[in-house]
Amino acid sequence: MSLPIEHLAAKEKIFAAFKEFPLFQGLPDEVLVVFFVAAQEEIYRNGQVVMKEGDHGQELFIIGGGTVDVFIHHGESEQTRLAQLHKGDFFGEMCVIEPSLRSATVVVSETAILYSLKSTCLNKVYQVWPEQQSTIMANLARELSKRVQQLDPTYFDRAW
């Protein structure tokens, strides 16, 4: 059992990390606190599957530490690794845009701390702070645009 003071210091550290996540840039502390309290922290070991292609998505995941691999057709002959994601990256974001099935399987490749946020939590935040929806969607779009650029290096030639 940790001492309360150490516990508090650990919480402060996690909150500071939340502030650094690209998805949360520009959000006021009062909104960040809501995400901080609502987010579920989970630790995954190497090889553990976080989400499976084709499943119903209810939450998005933010990587607090560690590494995950993103696959399509995981475990099949045409299995392809699409990306490797690290601290600060997120995945499973489509469900906060519209109800959808997972488009890929995510497998932990280096012990990972993940924070999951349900799409319903984001909707509740929008009800209280409607002006923050644009901020979150802009952050999401900005990060997604970088992924498009990685897949198609001519994309930024046309994006501005």
Next chain:
Amino acid sequence: MNQPDLIDPLLRRLPLFAWLSAESIAWFAHYAETHDLAQGDVLFPQGSPGDSLYVIVSGEITFISGQSEDTDEQSASTLEEGETFGELSLLETRPRLAMARAALPSRLLQIKSTLFREFAQKNQDQHAILFTNLARDLARKIRSLNAKKSSLHPA
């Protein structure tokens, strides 16, 4: 002078304008500017401030970026009628990485980022829809690029 009767249905078909109210679409149709380019005309040079979303009403636009002046290495891509470009100017203005030139006689619709900002101040909820559409569009692009990658390079 604009022709909102023609522009309105065009905007309505764009994924970026999905779920926007008829009033919002009419507002953009009213304030958007149309430009006609002859074949070979330069729409904007590389390095100019990227401050507008464009919709290709008709024609074809080629984007040419010089990767390095030493080797004269260039990359080019082309967009056609019904496609949009400059959409990230909704988020922020950045210097353009490529020059845009009309590969065919082309008609374009331009919506300046200042117009989007003006819209945001008056229509908070509608602006959130617009940004959600932008994110959705990008997410779909990633999905289709990934699908292509997987069919090209099966592991």
